Amino acid sequence: MAEAIAHAKHAEAHGHHGPSGILKYVWSTDHKIIAMQYMFTGMLMAVIGGLMAYVFRMQLAFPGISVPGFGVVSPGEYNSLVTNHGSIMIFWVAMPVLIAAFGNFLIPLMIGADDMVFPRINRLSFQVFFVSAVLILASLFVEGGGFGGAWTAYPPLSANAEYNLTALGSTLWLVAVALEFVAFLLGGINFIVTLMNSRAPGMKAYDIPIVCWFIVIAAILFMLSVGPLIAGAVMLLFDQTLGTGFYDPTRGGDPVLWQHLFWFFGHPEVYVVMLPAFGIVVEIIATFARKKLFGYKLVLYTAVITGVLSFFVWAHHQFVAGIDPRMANIFTVTTLMISVPVAELCFVIIATLYGGSITLSTPMLWALAFMAEFLIGGVTGIFLGASGADIYFHDTYFVLAHFHYTFFPIAIIGTFAGITYWFPKMFGKMMNETLGKIHFWGTVIPFNVIFIPLFVLGAAGQHRRIYNYQHFPDLAGPEFQRLRIIATVALLVMLVFQLVFFANFFLSLRRKEKAPRNPWRANTLEWTTESPPPHGNWPPDEMPEVYRGPYEYSFPGRDDDYWPQNEPA
C-alpha cells in the first residue's frame, strides 16, 4: 500500500502530463527549476538594490547633483531609496538566494531524494514570493512615492500617513514583506520535512552535509521567530489602514512594542541568512582543502547553540530606545555570549585548513574571502553589543559598516561562492576561471574600500539616513567629504565589475563542452548524477545509497583523495 502511494506520488510529482515549452519553467514543481526561479529573481532584485545604492551614494558624495540615470534626489526619495535598498537586499536577495535557491537546489540532491516532499507547496512558495517582489517594486511608483521609514519601519512614523506622507507606499511595503514571510514559511516547512523524511538509505543524521543542516536550522529559526513579527505587522497594518492605536501612545498603545516584536524576529533573521552562507563555505573549504571537516558535531552544535542564543539578544538593538536601562545589562551579557559559538564556528572552519592541500580556485577564493571579511563584521559587532560603547555608536555609520561586513559576505560573497561552486551542476557547464578571478578581486577589493571609510565616518559621529551632511557643521568638513567620495567611487568600481560576472555567467552557459559529473572531485551526492541532473535527479533504479559521512577526504590508505558518500566500502 505505502509503496503504491509512494509510486503514485512519484508519478504525480514528475508530472509527465505537465505543461511543456517555456511554461514548464513557470509552472514547474521540479525543485531545481524552482531554485532557478528564486535565483534569477534574487539576482534581478540584487541588481535593483545595487543600483539604489548607486543613486544614494552619489547623492552623499556629491550632494544635490543630478544623478545620471535618476536625476536630483529629494529628501523623500533618499529615505525611500535607503529603506528599500535595505528591505530588498535582506528580504528579496539574501533570503531567496541563500535559503530558497540553494536550499531548493541542494537539499534533495545532497540527501539523495528525487524532489522535495511537497512539490506543489514549493511552487506556491515561489509564486507568493514573486507576487511580493512585484508589490515591493510597485510600491516605489505609487502616489507619494515608496515607503521611507527605514527597513525597521518603526511606528509612529510607519503607522501614520500624516507623519510619513507615503500612505500607499508604506502599506504596500508592509503587505509585500508579510507576503514574503508567507512564502518562506511555505518553503521552510518543505526543507524541514524533506530533510527529516527523504534522505537516501544509509544517510544518518551525522552523514548529512553541513549546508543542508544549516539551511534547515535557518528555516526552523525563521519559523520560530517570525510569528511575533507577523502579529506585529498585522497590528501595524490595522494602525495604518483602520486607524487602530496599537502603537499610538495617545490611545493607550506603545511604539516601543513594535521594536520588541521586530527585533525578536530581526536578530534571529541575521542567523537565518548567516547559516546557509556558512554552510556553503564549509562545503567549499572541505572540498578544496581536501580535508575532513574539523569536528562535524562541533560545527553542528555551535550552529544550534547560536540559533538558540539568538532569541535572547534582540534588545541590543534598543539600548537607547527608551527601554528600562537595567534591561540593557542582561542583553549585553547574552549578546557577548553569542560571540563564543560564532567564534568557535570560525575557528573550526579555519582549523579545517590545517594539514590540507589547498587549491585556490574561484569558489575557494570566495569561501576564504567570506571568512576574512566576516571576521571584520564579527569583531566590530562586539563594540555594539557592549551597551556602554553602543550609546555612542548606535545608529551611526559604524553600525552600518559593521552589518555590511556581515551581510555582504553572507549575501554577496557567500552567493558567489555557491554559484561558482555549483554552476557545473546547475547548468552542466564549467565557468571561466580567469573571468571568475577578475570578478572576485574586482568585487572584494572595492568592497573594503567602500566600507572601511564608513567605519571612520561612524567613529566621527556621522549618523545614518541623512541625505546631505552639509547641514551638520561638524560633519561637513572636506576631510569627511573626501571619505564619502572614496566610498562612492569604490561602489561604482564594484558595480562595474559585476558585468564581468554576468558576462562569465552567460558565456559559460553557451559553452559547447559539457561539465563532468564531478569536476571538483567532491564527496557529496549531488556530484554522483549527471550535470545538470535529470528530472527526478537520478534514474529511478540508480537512486544513491549512503555509506559514510560527507567529508572523508584524503582518507589514509586510499589512492583517491576523496571518497564519495555513495561508494560501497
Place this chain on the structure above:
Amino acid sequence: MIERLVVQASSFAGDIDGLIILVAVLVGFWFLIAEGALLALVFAFRAKPGQKAEYLTGKEEHVKRWISFPHGLVLICDVFIIVASVQVWYNVKQRLPEADYVIRVIGQQWAWTFQHPGADGVLDTTDDIRTVDDLHVEVDRTYHFQLESRDVLHSFSVPVFRLKQDAVPGRRITGWFRPTRIGRHDVQCAEICGFGHGVMAARIAIEDASEHAAWIAANTPAQAP
C-alpha cells in the same frame, strides 16, 4: 581614538572612549590572530604536487587544544568587556546624579525645541527660555534633560558628549550630562523621523558661567517679571 575625530565635552565621554579602546584592544587581538591564522594556513598548506592532505577528525587531543584554548580565552575576554560595559552603562544611563539645572528637550518633525530654566534656574516658570535648534548650557554644571516627542520617534544625539537617547511620544525620559569643555557643536536627530530627518540639525553652545548668564539675560522673555 575617538577623541581625535570628535572632542570629549562631557564628564562621561572619556569613560565611553576608554571602553571603546578596551574593546578595540581585545577584539583587535582576536582579529589579528584569526586573520593571521587564516592567511598562514592557506599559504603553508597550498597544494603541492604528490602531497596528500592529512586526515584529521578534530577528535585528536593535540589538535583539539587549538580550539578549546581559544574558546576559553574568548569567554574570558567577553567577561572583561561585559564588566567594563556595565560599569560605563550604569554611570551614564542608570544612575541619575543630583542636578544643578533641568532642561527640557522636545523633538518634533523636524526641529528640536529646547526649554531652558532661565534666570531663576527652575524649569516651568515664566522666565523659561524656549529656543528652536539652539541649546545653551553652562560648563561644569550637571544637567538633567527631560526628553519628549510630539509626533514620531526622534533621537537626541550629542556626539561630543557621547550621549544618545531616543525620544518616544507619550513618554518623558529623563537623563543627565555634565559639560566639561566650552565650544559649539552639533546636536543630531539619530532616528529616522520622516522627510525632513536630514535637516533636523541643532547646535549646542557650551558656555562659561558669565557668558551663559549674559545669554540668559539677553534672551529672557519680556513678560517675565
